[in-house]
Amino acid sequence: MATATASSLSLLFAHPHSSNPRPFAGGSHLRRPLRAAPHRARCASDAATTATKHRRPAEENIREEAARLRGPGNDFSAWYVPFPPTPEDDPDERYSLDEVVYRSSSGGLLDVCHDMEALARFPGSYWRDLFDSRVGRTAWPYGSGVWSKKEFVLPEIDSDHIVSLFEGNSNLFWAERLGREHLGGMTDLWVKHCGISHTGSFKDLGMTVLVSQVNRLRRAPLSRPINGVGCASTGDTSAALSAYCAAAGIPAIVFLPADRISLQQLIQPIANGATVLSLDTDFDGCMRLIREVTAELPIYLANSLNSLRLEGQKTAAIEILQQFDWQVPDWVIVPGGNLGNIYAFYKGFEMCRVLGLVDRVPRLVCAQAANANPLYRFYKSGWTDFQPRVAETTFASAIQIGDPVSVDRAVVALKATDGIVEEATEEELMDAMSLADRTGMFACPHTGVALAALFKLRDQRIIGPNDRTVVVSTAHGLKFTQSKIDYHDRSIKDMLCQYANPPINVKADFASVMDVLQNKLNGKI
Numbered sequence: 001m002a003t004a005t006a007s008s009l010s011l012l013f014a015h016p017h018s019s020n021p022r023p024f025a026g027g028s029h030l031r032r033p034l035r036a037a038p039h040r041a042r043c044a045s046d047a048a049t050t051a052t053k054h055r056r057p058a059e060e061n062i063r064e065e066a067a068r069l070r071g072p073g074n075d076f077s078a079w080y081v082p083f084p085p086t087p088e089d090d091p092d093e094r095y096s097l098d099e100v101v102y103r104s105s106s107g108g109l110l111d112v113c114h115d116m117e118a119l120a121r122f123p124g125s126y127w128r129d130l131f132d133s134r135v136g137r138t139a140w141p142y143g144s145g146v147w148s149k150k151e152f153v154l155p156e157i158d159s160d161h162i163v164s165l166f167e168g169n170s171n172l173f174w175a176e177r178l179g180r181e182h183l184g185g186m187t188d189l190w191v192k193h194c195g196i197s198h199t200g201s202f203k204d205l206g207m208t209v210l211v212s213q214v215n216r217l218r219r220a221p222l223s224r225p226i227n228g229v230g231c232a233s234t235g236d237t238s239a240a241l242s243a244y245c246a247a248a249g250i251p252a253i254v255f256l257p258a259d260r261i262s263l264q265q266l267i268q269p270i271a272n273g274a275t276v277l278s279l280d281t282d283f284d285g286c287m288r289l290i291r292e293v294t295a296e297l298p299i300y301l302a303n304s305l306n307s308l309r310l311e312g313q314k315t316a317a318i319e320i321l322q323q324f325d326w327q328v329p330d331w332v333i334v335p336g337g338n339l340g341n342i343y344a345f346y347k348g349f350e351m352c353r354v355l356g357l358v359d360r361v362p363r364l365v366c367a368q369a370a371n372a373n374p375l376y377r378f379y380k381s382g383w384t385d386f387q388p389r390v391a392e393t394t395f396a397s398a399i400q401i402g403d404p405v406s407v408d409r410a411v412v413a414l415k416a417t418d419g420i421v422e423e424a425t426e427e428e429l430m431d432a433m434s435l436a437d438r439t440g441m442f443a444c445p446h447t448g449v450a451l452a453a454l455f456k457l458r459d460q461r462i463i464g465p466n467d468r469t470v471v472v473s474t475a476h477g478l479k480f481t482q483s484k485i486d487y488h489d490r491s492i493k494d495m496l497c498q499y500a501n502p503p504i505n506v507k508a509d510f511a512s513v514m515d516v517l518q519n520k521l522n523g524k525i
């Protein structure tokens with residue numbers, strides 16, 4: 001494993017060995033030349049946002065309206081660089097986002113690097129105001145929580161190529177009762193409901209970006225021969241990929257570990273018309289196969305090994321800052337599996353810090369199921385010994401991953417934020433999820449993992465009662481109802497299920513009903 005050395009994204013934005021004082025800023029065939037700095041901060045997207053005061057003509061749709069209103073292009077750009085940057089790397093190694101490339105020349109990961117100098121010509125206040133002005137609108141494509149931050153995501157894509165289902169802008173839920181009653185009087189506890197979304201998980205945020213770029217590549221003038229988009233999945237990536245591909249008319253191919261994902265997840269790609277291969281292996285086995293297959297066939301890889309995905313996912317971090325009026329929370333807790341998302345959160349926060357939208361980043365916590373905890377073990381070894389493992393069955397089935405592709409990214413994120421890795425047993429995660437449900441949520445088991453980590457960190461007094469803390473809820477509880485049914489049925493072997501609330505079977509007569517209700521009201525049952 002490559003050692004993570006970068007402690008700040010700024011190292012990505014300016015290569016350590018580059019002698020160019022304006023890193024990647026000039027002379028490249030990958031980007032248009034920079035314009036002279038405008039004295040007033042305006043960009044094309046801005047014009048589209050502000051010019052929609054009048055209702056568009058009935059014969060025009062929102063894409064066409066956006067095209068009509070589009071002003072001159074902006075000069076922001078982005079490209080792939082090796083990740084993390086090491087002194088051994090060729091400082092000139094970079095790739096256009098229009099290339100189909102997932103790995104650096106040394107076989108390492110890639111990251112999307114933005115032209116920070118161009119973005120930094122505008123003060124943080126400009127970006128805050130611009131992003132705030134777009135929230136809740138329908139102006140294409142800014143009604144999406146991802147594309148409302150287009151300049152920080154895929155600045156060069158034509159809005160007409162974007163495949164968006166108006167994802168993002170998810171609820172930041174004040175978990176008042178959970179914090180007050182069950183977490184030692186926590187006053188400032190929040191749950192970012194990334195799973196209350198089009199396909200029921202945070203994957204929509206990344207998939208809109210990836211499928212939009214594929215759409216751009218397939219269409220003229222690039223006209224790349226990409227016949228389909230494929231992924232390995234524990235159920236959520238496949239659902240998001242299938243939905244976005246279906247919306248764009250692009251074939252989707254998904255590799256699923258047989259009998260290891262929920263029925264609700266399985267039916268999503270089936271319903272969206274994807275080619276679904278159910279394979280007799282675990283997620284890590286599916287991941288190995290999809291990598292081999294995409295190296296042979298003109299199928300574009302949609303897993304988070306592909307760093308485009310993380311550009312969309314990072315907008316959840318920016319959205320959290322925005323929802324707090326650009327104040328930075330103290331802690332953000334993220335459940336981790338393949339480990340792309342923890343890095344995406346870091347990148348979103350760090351980009352806002354570097355560009356002056358905020359002045360610091362929160363401490364990150366990555367929470368893993370004890371049955372699938374390679375990162376936790378690595379952390380506990382003092383980051384000295386990473387061992388992939390065979391992940392055991394967990395109710396948090398979407399993070400049943402033993403050989404995460406983004407482990408290097410996670411290490412960078414955690415080291416840079418003085419982060420922590422925690423784990424949760426099956427009982428801890430199911431209890432945490434069920435307790436949260438009892439305070440008005442309908443959490444998924446992965447959110448249960450993050451909540452269980454919070455319980456532990458509160459017990460250890462690492463997180464204080466007044467610390468502003470955000471737990472990232474990654475999927476909708478309705479995708480994982482069987483685990484809740486088993487819990488409330490007390491049918492889970494060796495689990496007390498202390499918050500189970502099974503239905504009471506009552507004879508359908510007045511006296512029996514009254515009897516039960518009186519016992520209930522008197523606290524006897």
Ligand SMILES: Cc1ncc(COP(=O)(O)O)c(C=O)c1O
Pocket residue numbers: 201234236237304335336337338339340341342398399444446474475
């Ligand atoms: C619901 C859910 N939560 C958390 C995760 C973990 O995200 P990551 O793989 O980016 O660590 C996943 C996917 O792995 C997921 O589907």
Ligand SMILES: N[C@@H](CCOP(=O)(O)O)C(=O)O
Pocket residue numbers: 231232233234235236237238302303304305337338340398399
């Ligand atoms: N939980 C994921 C696992 C794959 O992660 P990815 O982010 O690399 O696509 C899933 O839902 O498939």
